[in-house]
Amino acid sequence: MSDLAPYAASEAQSRGRRIAEPTPKYRGEYQRDRDRIIHSTAFRRLIYKTQVFVNHEGDLYRTRLTHSLEVSQVGRSVATALALNEPLTEAICLAHDLGHTPFGHAGQDELNDCMREFGGFEHNLQSLRVVDELEAKYADFPGLNLMFETREGILKHCSKANARQLGDVGRRFLDREQPGLEAQIANIADAIAYNNHDVDDGLRAGLLTLEQLQAQPLFAAGYDDVQRLHPGLDDRRLIYETIRRMIGRVVTDLIENTRANIETLEPGSIDDVRKAGKTLVAFSDEIYEQHVSLKRFLQQHLYSHEKKLEMTRRAQSIVRELFDLYSADVSLLPEEFAGRAKDKDEAGRARVVADYVAGMTDRYAIAEHERLLC
């Protein structure tokens, strides 16, 4: 790791773990974080959690697990190109959705609504809760006891009220500071991954068409190149060749524009990055516009597609009904959760129920819902 840039996150400058542990012998501290995330229960559950399409809708769609792996692939490429901390970037990317509810954003929004009077529910904050408190594997501490920089990266956004309760890791939202560059990369890698894989999944599902997508500059640029170089290519390969060009274009732009931002600001350390007043990991204006345009297009034509909305309504009622059932009778919860809820006030009980429902996979939520209501 000796070739890290001076403004990269490093073990030497780290704010460390909440509970001190002996240094690992054959791997770095951030590699240990990544390994703990991979071995966590929440990580394994991501395979049965919806990204856009519910797991049982088809075997080829992204799940939250494969999404997280694609985020990590993009993030690592960018981190390596900029001489930043690759294991840390990987750890943040793999962990970024650990707190996601079943049924994607429909589940998250409904659970947030259920928790409205009790502080709300935000999947980002929940990811931090998973690694700080909910994973119960280690004898010496709750959660995974990750490094500060990994936790900082997982907490992408946060309200001031929540930030005040979070201590060290919430501080930057009150001080208006930025996170380290590895966290900034993970944030954009998430958007790059879903923008691209949702085009692929949307086309595969027949909810988007090539004609519609050709009005998107990012898609059209790649599509025209492929048509020119490989006339008559079948649709499947044409789509893949187009998407790989789209990813290549935005990733290259991100690396080069970020490099230019770094050259302008000349940060000497991660603390200079934190105090920079703006994020340094950013697209050029032109690509940013195209990226946002594609994002809006997906919002309008894929995430709000009538077929998707059917699933959304069904998911919302499952989450709502499970939440209400467990809240009315916490003895329906598994022993460990029922025990945690026992001596709590209403808000405390609601949080335990939210933790339990948020941890469910899609299919488990469906099965539990059937078992309890039928």
Ligand code: MG
């Ligand atoms: Mg994500």
